[in-house]
Amino acid sequence: MVSASLKQTLASYVGADNVMDAEADKHSYSYDAAVLDPVLPSVVVRPTDMEAVGKIVKLSNDNGLPLTVRGAGTNLSGGTIPSKGGIVLLTNALDKILEINEEDMYAVVQTGAITAKFAAAVASKGLFYPPDPGSQAASTLGGNVAENAGGLRGLKYGVTKDYVMGVNFFDNEGNYCKSGSKTVKCVTGLNIPQLMVGSEGTLAVMSEFILKLVPPPQASKAMMAIFPDVMTASRSVSAIIAAKVVPCTLEFMDNFTIGAVEGFAKVGLPTDAGSLLLIEVDGHPAQVAEDAAKVEKICQDNGCVRLQVAKDAVERNKVWEARRAALSSLARLRPTTVLEDATVPRSKIPAMMEELGKIAKEFKLTIGTFGHAGDGNLHPTILCDRRDKEEFHRVEKGVDAIFDAALSLDGTLSGEHGIGLAKSKYMEKETNRASVLYSKRIKAAVDPKNILNPGKILGE
C-alpha cells in the first residue's frame, strides 16, 4: 500500500488513470515470463512523457521506495518482478522512434519502442538493425538493452550491446544524464552506455538510446543439414568457422526437438535424425554463393546425411519455419516450459549435450535442446508441470546441475536471458567473491538507497 498523498503526487505527474493500485492491477504486474513466484508492487504507474519519469524516480528515492521498470515483461529471468514491492514503472507509453538517420546510420529511440516495429521502420529506410531476440514482436528496446538481449544473428552480427552508441537516463535522484554519442568514435568520459547495457535496471532508469544501424546484406542463402548425431553436427560447426566462413545464423536442434517440431508443425523433418543444423549465409551475392558451397561441402565431409538448400524465398521460409516452431512445439508437450540459456564455447557443444543427457537421466527430466550453435548458446528446455511439487523440485535440481556443467566447460550462466532473480545466487560460482563485491560497490555508489530494481543480479 502507498499513502494517499503519494498516490496523489503520482497522479499529478501522470494523470489519475495512469496510476493503478487496485488489488487486481497489482497482481497484473507481479510476474514476467520467468517461472518464478509472483510478488506484488504497491503501485503501478504508466508515464506518458519523459519528464514524468524523472519525477517518479526522484519520488522513489526521496521515499526509499523500490522502483522496477517494466517494458513488455517478456524476460525469462525475473528481471521485472518487483521482488521488494514498491513502484512498477511501465515504459510502453514511451515508444517513439525519434530519428532514423540514413546518412550517419544511427537511430534515436525511446525506451518503450517495440523491437520488431523499430526493426521494420529501419528496414523501410533501407537499413538494418540486426538484434532479433525471440520475443522481438512484443519486447521493448529498453528491455533489450537492460538485458543485453541476443538472438539468432549473434554469431555474425553480435547482440544488443554491439548496437548501443548512447544511452540517456535518469540517475537515482531523477537527474537527466547523457552518455555516448551519435559518432562512430567517442571517448568522452567513462564508457557509460556499455555499463548500462545488461544492468537490468539496477543502475539507472534508461530513457532514450542511440542505436547503430548497418546496411542490410544484399543476398542470403539458407539450408538445412541433417546429421546422424550431435557430434557430427558439432564438428561441422567447428569446421565451418575454421574455414573462415561466418554464417549469419547457425542453429541447432536435437533429436527430441526435431520430433516435437515434426509432431506439431509437420514441416517434413526426419524424426530419426540425431540432430540438425539450420544455416544461413548472407552478404554480397558472390560471397554468398562461395560461402554456401563451402558450408555444403564441409557438412557433407563431416557426416551430414541430407542437405537441403533453399532455392527461393518460399523454401527459405520453410527452413526457418522449423526453427521458429521449436519453442512452441516443445511448449505444447507439457504445461510448464523452463527455458534455460547456459552457454559454452562452441567447441564444447558435444560435451554440453552429453552433460544434458546425463542430467535428464539423473533427475528424470524431459529436456529438449535447441539453440544457437554458432555461439554456443544452447536452450535446454525442461518440460514439466510446476504444480507438481515433487517434479518441480527435480527441475530446480536439474537447473543447478545445468549451470554447474556449463561452468565446468568454461561456459557462462546466461548467454542472453539475464541474471535477474533466477540466477543471482549462482553469480559467485562463475566469478568469485571479489568480482561480485566490485559490482556491488558500483551499485552502492550510484544507488545508495538501493531503490533501483533491488535484488536483481547481485542478490541481497
Next chain:
Amino acid sequence: MADLNQMLKLLGELDDQIVGCMRCGMCQSVCPLFAETGRESDVARGKIALLEFLGHEMIKDTKAVKDRLDKCLLCGSCAAACPSGVKAVDIFIKARAIITAYIGLSPIKKAIFRGMLTKPALFNTLLALGSKFQGFFTSPVNDIIGSSCSKLLSPLLGDRHLLSLADKPLRSIGNLNTAPGKSGIKVAFFYGCVVDKMFTSVGESILKVFEHHGVGVYMPTEQVCCGVPSLASGDLTSYQDLVRMNLKVFGKGDFDYIITPCGTCTSAFHHVWPLMNEGFSQAERDQIEMLAGKAMDINAFIVDKLGVTAVEPASDAAKVTVHDPCHLKKSLGVSGQVRTALKANPNLQVVEMTGSDVCCGCGGSFNLQHYGVSTKIGKKKRDSIVATGADIVAAGCPACMMQIADMMSQAGDRIAVKHPVELYAQTLR
C-alpha cells in the same frame, strides 16, 4: 449470490488450460485492445494470470477480475498467435460463465437476455416498433453508407452513426422448405439477428444465390439468436434456452449444411456449442455435434460447394477491399473464399488493405460497454480501408459491417459497406 467454493471448483477445472500459458507475453504483439491501452489486464496473458490468481484465492475481489475479463473483444487474435497453443477465448468464455454465475448478471443484461432475447415474440415486436418510429428520432447523414445519427437519443447511443432497422424483417418472408434443384444440395439457412432485422438485403441475396444454383432451402422463422451474445456476458441460462429453441427447429438435421452469413454465428455452431455443451442431454449433445459438422459460412459454401470461381475483372471494375472478420478467419479459416466470391463478379477488382485481419473493434457488446476504445480500434480499420482507395469494403460479418459503417460515416467517407454475398449476388439474374 452463489457459492464461492463452487466458483473456485469450476475455475479449478480450467486450471489445466490456464497453466499452459507460459507467460511469454507474445499476445501483446497481436491484441488490438492492448495496442490502444498498454494494460497487462487487457491482454490474454494478464487475464489468464488473474484467473489463476482468483482460482487459487490469491485475489479476493472477484468483481474486479470480472470487469477486466469482460474487457475483451473475444477476437481470438491471441489464441491464433499463441506459441504454446493456449485457447484463450475458450478459457474466457467459460470463465465469464463461471464468474457470472457467482456474481450474478447485471439487471440490464438480465432484462436484455432473459427478458427479451429468449422471448422472440416480444423481441421481434419491440424491434418492429423501433423500425416504425426510428425515422422520428434519427436523421440520415450518409447516403452511400445509409447511416443516420440521433441528437435526441445521444444519451443512449452516444455519437454513433447507425444503420436503420429494416422496414420488414427477413423473417416476414415466412417459413421456407424447398427441395434441392440442380445442385442436389439442401441447406438450412440460419440468417442471424442482424441480417433478420437490419441487413435484410444480405438475406435476400443469399436466397437468390440458393435459387440460382438450385439449392433447396429450409428456413424456419422460429429460429432465434445463436446464443453467443448471452454467453459473452456469462449468461449460461439464456444461452441454453436459445440453443434449445434452435435445436427444436434444426435438430432433425434433414439438410446437408447449415449456412450462415455471419462468422460469429457459424463459429457458434461449429465451435462454441460443442465447447459449451454441459447441461444438455445426450440427445441434445448429439444434435449439437451434428450441427457442428454441417455449419458453414456462406462464402465457403459458394466457393467450396457450389464451385464458383474467379473471372477476369472488367476494365472499369469498381475497387473492393476485404475486411477479414475475426471469427470468420481466425476461428473458421475462411478468407480465400471471400476473395474468390468477390472476384466472381466481373465488375469488381479486389484491392488488399494492410492488416485485413486486424479486428475492427466491435466485439459485439464490447462496443456497447467500451465505446471509446472500440472507436479507437475502429478508426485504425477505417484508415486502412480508406488508404486502399476502394469504392466498397466487404465484410462477411454483420457486426463488423455495423462497426465499419459507424466509423466511416463519422469520418464522412463515401465508401459503401457490403457483405461479400451481396456483391456476388449482383452477378446473378
